[in-house]
Amino acid sequence: MSTTSQETSPRVALVTGTTSGIGAAVVEEFCRQGHQVLAVDFNADGQAVADAAGAVFFQADLTDGEACRAAVAEALRRFGRLDILVNNAGIQHVSSIEEFPEAKWRQIIDLMLTAPFLLTQAAWPSMREGGWGRIINIASVHAQVASPGKAAYISAKHGMIGLTKTAALEGGSQGITANAICPAYVKTPLVDNQIADQAKLHDMDEQQVIEQIMLKNAAVKRLIEPGEVASLVAYLASDLAGAVTGASWNIDLGWTAQ
Numbered sequence: 001m002s003t004t005s006q007e008t009s010p011r012v013a014l015v016t017g018t019t020s021g022i023g024a025a026v027v028e029e030f031c032r033q034g035h036q037v038l039a040v041d042f043n044a045d046g047q048a049v050a051d052a053a054g055a056v057f058f059q060a061d062l063t064d065g066e067a068c069r070a071a072v073a074e075a076l077r078r079f080g081r082l083d084i085l086v087n088n089a090g091i092q093h094v095s096s097i098e099e100f101p102e103a104k105w106r107q108i109i110d111l112m113l114t115a116p117f118l119l120t121q122a123a124w125p126s127m128r129e130g131g132w133g134r135i136i137n138i139a140s141v142h143a144q145v146a147s148p149g150k151a152a153y154i155s156a157k158h159g160m161i162g163l164t165k166t167a168a169l170e171g172g173s174q175g176i177t178a179n180a181i182c183p184a185y186v187k188t189p190l191v192d193n194q195i196a197d198q199a200k201l202h203d204m205d206e207q208q209v210i211e212q213i214m215l216k217n218a219a220v221k222r223l224i225e226p227g228e229v230a231s232l233v234a235y236l237a238s239d240l241a242g243a244v245t246g247a248s249w250n251i252d253l254g255w256t257a258q
């Protein structure tokens with residue numbers, strides 16, 4: 001997908017969760033635009049994905065606070081500054097509140113709410129000193145509405161909107177913007193993996209899960225492509241988006257229009 005109208009000055013970006021799906025598409029798009037990119041993931045397969053795009057890979061389990069700080073330190077060491085942070089790494093676990101394992105709750109909150117906070121905190125001084133920063137949080141339509149069976153994910157994503165708004169208010173006078181993107185179902189391994197879980201939870205077959213659960217509230221009846229999300233990330237990371245901050249950007253097939 002071309003984003004020619006969104007070209008921006010070359011920047012240094014740190015993107016999390018880059019081995020597959022949305023994060024891999026963002027790394028590819030940023031590299032195409034000439035940015036220097038540190039791609040951060042706990043999965044060693046991320047090395048090949050980063051190499052193919054022209055990014056630098058850094059392996060880190062972002063549920064660990066020290067690893068979050070080490071990732072930002074690595075971007076600063078390699079590139080001398082950090083301009084763009086994309087908090088994208090995420091996982092899902094589907095089960096009722098009654099049966100939700102505490103360890104899974106903690107893992108999801110650590111990865112999807114605490115890590116974005118710690119990465120934002122660590123990246124902030126470089127953005128402030130440069131007088132320019134872009135924080136882009138990949139939230140979800142589940143940051144706006146709930147669905148049964150996803151208590152931790154939905155709580156983390158709702159929290160991410162609060163973090164985004166606070167960062168926008170604190171960053172406004174320093175040239176730092178913060179925005180959240182809220183997609184409905186995107187064609188990625190995260191969605192593939194949960195189709196079977198949802199089928200079990202709702203006693204359906206997998207096609208029924210896609211049609212009756214994933215696309216039930218969609219006006220546009222299809223899954224979203226990772227590149228469509230990367231395209232909006234590229235806009236929000238560009239010079240053109242300097243007046244855009246504190247906002248939640250839905251790419252939700254019309255889900256929340258009703």
Ligand code: NAD
Binds near residue numbers: 019040041111138
């Ligand atoms: P994905 O499974 O393709 O990618 C997630 C990435 O996060 C993977 O590369 C994985 O290795 C990495 N990761 C997982 N745990 C990690 C950890 N502890 N430390 C570092 N990296 C870790 O999924 P995706 O669909 O591309 O999801 C990306 C983001 O988009 C997530 O935050 C997800 O919640 C959000 N999102 C996805 C959808 C969707 O339908 N796919 C919809 C809305 C929002």
